[in-house]
Amino acid sequence: MACARCQTVPLSVSARGTLLLTGAVRELIDILIRFLEVEKLEFEVAGLEVRVPDANLFEFLQRVRIANAFNTLERRGIAALLLEPGEVLNFHAFTRARTLEQWLGLVDASGLIDILEAKRFISWFQPILSASNGTVIGYEALLRGQRPDGSLMFPGEIFTLANENDLLFQVDRQARESALHCAAAAGISGQLFINFVPTAIYDPVHCLQSTVGWARKLGFDPGRLIFEVVETEQVGDFEHLKHILDFYRQAGYRIALDDVGSGYASLNLLATLKPDIIKIDMEIVRGIDTDQHRQAIFRALVDMAREFGIEVLAEGIETADELAYVVSEGADLLQGYLFARPAAQPTEVCVEFPVWLNSD
Structure with a gap:
């Protein structure tokens, strides 16, 4: 049940x-x-x-x-x-x-409650690119709430209200299902990154079976789906998180950790859980081409990921110089406003990437 x-x-x-x-x-x-x-x-x-x-x-x-x-x-x-x-x-x-x-x-929080009652969550999509050739390999699903007048409630407000009013369980479940439904409706191809909050899950068999059920019903190959752990700094029970991730892996899905490098806990998670992908925090990527401290953290994370066979995704890339640096230092995947902003329908990436021409 x-x-x-x-x-x-x-x-x-x-x-x-x-x-x-x-x-x-x-x-x-x-x-x-x-x-x-x-x-x-x-x-x-x-x-x-x-x-x-x-x-x-x-x-x-x-x-x-x-x-x-x-x-x-x-x-x-x-x-x-x-x-x-x-x-x-x-x-x-x-x-x-x-x-x-x-x-x-x-x-x-009645605005959020109204969205939950009416199930008016939607997902927008931001492309994720291969660092080897610049092709789009998939998209991250990003949560939005639709108010009755058509205006949008964005994640900052959604999760602040959810945390303050004990609504995180309801929001997390609907967000995961919204990502799948909207991706199917938009004809998303390639990999799909779906966020989830591990602190909003009691028992994965109960709390996640609806998500897995919808994925199967909508025809998503498990190999296309990556479930992305958010709020890694707030995870206090590693064993509980490992239990959740084991459930997903047994169902054939891959796992990503978000905001890696933002603090000690996420580094501990990396060593303990060995996810398939780590997303290096945008605060590390921002201005990395001119900041030696950020560069040192980035290189250390890449080295650790290589040791464990983990792919590295650099997120929050906004400039060509940031792009050039993270590619030269070993990023496997790329994401950021430089390529495209989140949109209800997948958008074409219209940025030239001379960095790949010099990859030799």
């Missing part, structure tokens, strides 16, 4: 049911009751439990915000849970409870 957490949105704009409110002390319940009376809402009280029938949690939170009825400590001390019609309070239901402070944070 698939994990329900990544398939459900915690705060629905439209869902109705019995709103259960609790507080740690009687004083909080009294403050809550006064608020409900002022708002003229029906409710029942049983000890430290208050129930509001036929309620919409989103509307209730909007009332709380407009009335400014509780201070910060009170918002943190009152917990709320919306029980679906006919649902009884049990341990599984109780795990959905949050404080009013946490729920109000989700109201602020």
